[in-house]
Structure formats: C-alpha cells, structure tokens
Amino acid sequence: MELDPLFLSRLQFAWLIAWHILMPALTVGLASFIALLEGLYFFTGKEIYFRISTFWIKIFSVAFGIGVVSGIIMPFQFGTNWSRYSDVTANVLAPLFAYEGLTAFFLEAAFLGVLLFGRKLVPGWAHFFAALMVAFGTLLSSFWILAANSWMQTPAGYQVIDGRFFPTNWFEIVFNPSFPYRFAHTVVAFYITTGFVVVAVDAYLMRKRASSAEARTMMSITLWLLTILVPLQILLGDLHGLNTLEHQPAKVAAMEANWETTSGMPLILFTVPDDATASNRFTVEVPKLGSLILTHSLDGTVKGLKDFPADQRPPVALPFYAFRVMVGIGLLMLALVVSSWWLRWRGRLFDSPTFLRACLFMGPMGFLAVLAGWTTTEVGRQPWVVYGLLRTADAVSPSLTGQDVLISLLLYMVTYLIIFPAGAWVMLRIIRKGPRSADEEPEEDPLIEGGRPSQPVTVEFTPHGGA
DSSP states (O other): OOOOHHHHHHHHHHHHHHHHTHHHHHHHHHHHHHHHHHHHHHHHOOHHHHHHHHHHHHHHHHHHHHHHHHHHHHHHHHHHTOHHHHHHHHHHHHHHHHHIIIIIIHHHHHHHHHHHHOTTTSOHHHHHHHHHHHHHHHHHHHHHHHHHHHHHHSOOSEEEETTEEEESOHHHHHTOTTHHHHHHHHHHHHHHHHHHHHHHHHHHHHHTTOSHHHHHHHHHHHHHHHHHHHHHHHHHHHHHHHHHHHHOHHHHHHHTTOOSOEESOOEEEEEEEETTTTEEEEEEEETTHHHHHHHSSTTOEEOOGGGSOGGGOOOSHHHHHHHHHHHHHHHHHHHHHHHHHHHHHHTOTTTOHHHHHHHHHHTTHHHHHHHHHHHHHHHHHTTEEETTTEEGGGTSOTTOOHHHHHHHHHHHHHHHHHHHHHHHHHHHHHHHHOSSOTTSOOOOOGGGGGGSOSSOHHHHOOSTTTO
16 A cells, blocks of 8 residues: 555644644633733732642643643654745745744743742742743744744735745735734634633532632633633634635635535535535535625625635535534533523522533533634645645655655654643642642632622733733
C-alpha cells in the first residue's frame, strides 16, 4: 500500500494542533480570570479571593507548561512537512510568528515567574500587575497567531514576485478582512471554555462538600461573566458568519451542505452529504431559515457549491457536522446560563443537584466546541492553504515520503498521549484538594449570600479582566 505524504502530513498537523489548542482554550481565559481574582483581592483584601487565585494559578502553571511544550513542536512541521508553504509565505508570516514569540511569549514567561513565586517577595500591587501582564501576554499571543491564520483565510496587503508573497502593507496584512471577527470570536470562545471549566470544578467541589465558600464565590462570579459572554458570542458568531459569506462563500456553502444557488435557502438540520454526486440524502430542513440566518432576509440568495469548480470545493461532511456540533453546544451553554438566572432568583443556585450535575456535564463542552469550530474553519478552507492562492497539495515538502511522515506521526501520537493525560492527572489532583485545606473554616462571601448578590454586581462582575 502506497502512503500518501500529503494526507499523512495533514493528519499529523491536525493531531498536533487539535491537542495544542486545548491549552490556549484554557490558559487565555484562565489568565484573565486570575487577573480578575487578583484585582478583587488587592482592592478588597478578602482572603477568599487570595485562596481562589492561588488555586487557579497552580492549574494555570501546569496548563501553560503543556501548552509551551506542544507549541514548540508545532513550528517544526513547517520545515519538515510544509517546506513549500514556508518558502512561499515566509516574508509575510514569519514576522508575525516572530512577533508572537518576542512579545507575547516572553511577556508571559517573565511575569509568570512573579505570579508563581513572587507572592511573598513583591508588594501586592506588583503581584496584581504581574497577573495583568500574564493575561495581556496570552491575548497578545492570540492576536499574532490569529492574525497569521486570518491572513491565510483572507489574504491582503501583499504582492506575488516569482511565486512568493511579499508584504506591501503591514496594516492590511495584520488587520485583514476576517481578522477582527476571528480574533473576537476565538478569544470569547476561549473565555467561555474557561468559564465552564470553572463552573464544573465548582460543582464538583460543592457536590463533595469541599471548599464550599470558595466554590460558591467562583460559581457566582463565573456565571455572571457567562451571562455576558455567551450572548455576546452568539452576536459575534453571526458577524463572523456574514464576513465568511462575503469572503469565503464556498466555505459557507459547505457548512450548510448547500449545492445549488438558492433564494430563500432552507436551514438543513440534518443530512448526509454526498460529494461524489453533489447531493444530500435523508435531509431534515426548515424552509427559508438558512437565508434568514445567513443574509438576514427570508429571500436572501446564497451561493451553492455547484457555482465553484469541483476541484475548488471543500469537503462537505466535516464542516457541515462540525458546525452543528459547535452551534448545538453553544445552545446548551445558553440554556445552562438562563437556568442559572432562574435558580439565582429563587435563591437555589447552589442547592439544585440537577443544576450541579449539568454544570459537571458542561465542563468539557467548551473544548469540544473549540475543536468543532477549528474543524469548520480549517476544513472549510480546503483545498487552499492560502485561500484562493496556494493549494494545500502545492504546500507540502517535495521530497517527503509517506513513510517519513508515518514514523513522525506515530512518535507524536505516543508522545502526546503521554504528555496530555499526565498533565490532566496533575491538574485533577490539584482540583481534588480544592482551594483550601480540609481544616480551614469556611468563609462565606457576602456577595453571594443565598445565591443572590447583596451588592450591585457591577462591582464584582465587570467584564474587565475576565471577559
């Protein structure tokens, strides 16, 4: 059997990035949450915020370490498996990746040392400032990486000379047409992912009756933040979808399994797409709702995949199903947040076993939504690595053999299946201990007495630092 180096290289990249993205999905949001907690501790002096922040700093340090290790491995593929891509795009993308390392990574690494070991060595304001800088560093890292990815989706500010991309306008390169929408949508997705991890940990601690005061405080704060973030994400998703429809209509057609250009397009809830016959089977749909969502008009026209040459169409099944997984999880998140409003109003936010079980169930859902969104974005871009300009098949290293890639893929698989479960085990051990020792007396936070805030939520729960 002949091994296809292109297919295996794509599989290897998908394996590495799928594991790696789990860590930024946690650390970006967790860094901002820690900064919020450090600010609350600095300005109020309440020890409960100190204990909660210390607890999450431990988990953040483990996740950050795993993210660094898996992130360092990622660029090696560009030279080994994707040398044509590296050669053609280096003048545009290499500076963006370099800026991420020179600004974001060093900022995070420098102030993380203060955050981890400086509690008793620096003044309180300096420790709070370190938390802010770590949070800013994670956002800066996301900024540069998503700028590079967005340029590959909607290239701008370049010229092609002898088959290579050269920059002509750095502002247009960084702030390319899809970047603002992708950056906002992704960062908020990371915040929401972190929020549901925090809520799940709180539910676990309350169910085992450990660190109840800390768990109640964390849950109350986080659910107020999610009250802002989840609806905001729905709005950002709509804006991002409109942008994608304008600049990558073939991707949207694949996401909707839409083969024919249609006015008043139905929303397909379920189908079995068949790329070979350019048709769908076993379709369940809602008339005109697809056009309403995509164009904000019941009779809006949406281009179908048949308007594009067959060799320029993305595969349909993966984007179609992945997009529905992402949206479905988002609706579950919204349902949980809305139910928390009712329980908070009834004073039963922390006393409902069903709600606590739902919180535990939703803990990993943010990660699944991030993976589904990434799959939709990247598979929907195919067959292009730089949209409309450089095909994925033309980006792979010319002398690469299938055997070479298979060996490296197997080694990466074994390595990641050791690193990530080991890191998860360490984090779970920290979670089991909770933010306080068993002999500590519970301390109730007056802000969450009875599940209802006794002070205006604008003091406790502003989006700054945690949204």
